[in-house]
Amino acid sequence: MIDTEHIGRTFGPYQFEVERGTIRALATVVGDPNPLYQDVAAAVAAGYPDLAAPPTLPTRFSLWANAALLAELEQLGAPLIGMLHGEQEYSYHTPLVPGDRINAETRIAELKAKQGSSGPFQLITLETHYTNQRGELAVTERMVVVLKG
Amino acid sequence: MLYDELTPGDALPTLTLPPVTHNQLVRYSGASGDYNPLHTDPSFARQAGLPDVIAHGMLVMGMLGRMATDLAGPGQVRRFGVRFTGKTELGDIMTCSGVVAEKREENGERRMRCTVQAANQRGEVKASGSFEVAMGTTNDAC
Numbered sequence: 001m002i003d004t005e006h007i008g009r010t011f012g013p014y015q016f017e018v019e020r021g022t023i024r025a026l027a028t029v030v031g032d033p034n035p036l037y038q039d040v041a042a043a044v045a046a047g048y049p050d051l052a053a054p055p056t057l058p059t060r061f062s063l064w065a066n067a068a069l070l071a072e073l074e075q076l077g078a079p080l081i082g083m084l085h086g087e088q089e090y091s092y093h094t095p096l097v098p099g100d101r102i103n104a105e106t107r108i109a110e111l112k113a114k115q116g117s118s119g120p121f122q123l124i125t126l127e128t129h130y131t132n133q134r135g136e137l138a139v140t141e142r143m144v145v146v147l148k149g
Numbered sequence: 150m151l152y153d154e155l156t157p158g159d160a161l162p163t164l165t166l167p168p169v170t171h172n173q174l175v176r177y178s179g180a181s182g183d184y185n186p187l188h189t190d191p192s193f194a195r196q197a198g199l200p201d202v203i204a205h206g207m208l209v210m211g212m213l214g215r216m217a218t219d220l221a222g223p224g225q226v227r228r229f230g231v232r233f234t235g236k237t238e239l240g241d242i243m244t245c246s247g248v249v250a251e252k253r254e255e256n257g258e259r260r261m262r263c264t265v266q267a268a269n270q271r272g273e274v275k276a277s278g279s280f281e282v283a284m285g286t287t288n289d290a291c
Binding site: 026028029030031032034036052053054055056060064065066081084085089091092095142 | 166167173176177179180181182183185197205206207208210211212214215217218219222223224226227228229230231232233278280
């Protein structure tokens, strides 16, 4: 459990780079054959500056891929083994483009104690702002994670 | 254009994907950077009380994302949110379906909001939510 005194606490900024290889690998494993994720020439012909970003690309920069953030939450009392993804929401403001250097800042927006059939659990809401190298807000993310045990 | 042809209540084309495999989950871990062993290590999953490894929720959200990008293009997605309602297991054959919920104008864009869900071969819903895409500007001729 994470004490509610940590509501409002911020983490980061963490730095990431948008890479073509990540876009290609994510699209392939999801089973999406869209050439805009694979072929730079096709993407440019369609009006994109480089490969297009699939909507779930920011997951590469988010909690599950961020060992430093996971460790910080664990220090606050989150049980890493008992974390389940409850909700995920993105708002897209400026396109992510390969080569972008992204700053991610995460904030604990909410902590709620719940009682389930198998015992108490907690819902943590994390809000993350992804900003590019020009200081433009690229994506805002809201995720709800279930903390058990 | 498509925007004018679709009205609230219309169904989007459904999308059925090949069965989820262990190999796919290993590859998704590598692609996404999510190395939680619950998705890749069967003995770890069993210790956690599961029959086998389970899929990443984000893999299922990625499948659903295609409903938005097939409709409008990757650069046109403005919002996308889902709630995970069940564990996706090995062998699950996921079908993504969606319905047009609303058409409106915002920021000079013609927006379409659709509700979507991903369910397995037994109809068990694993994720549901909605997306909003821009489909041209308000100046586009009808």
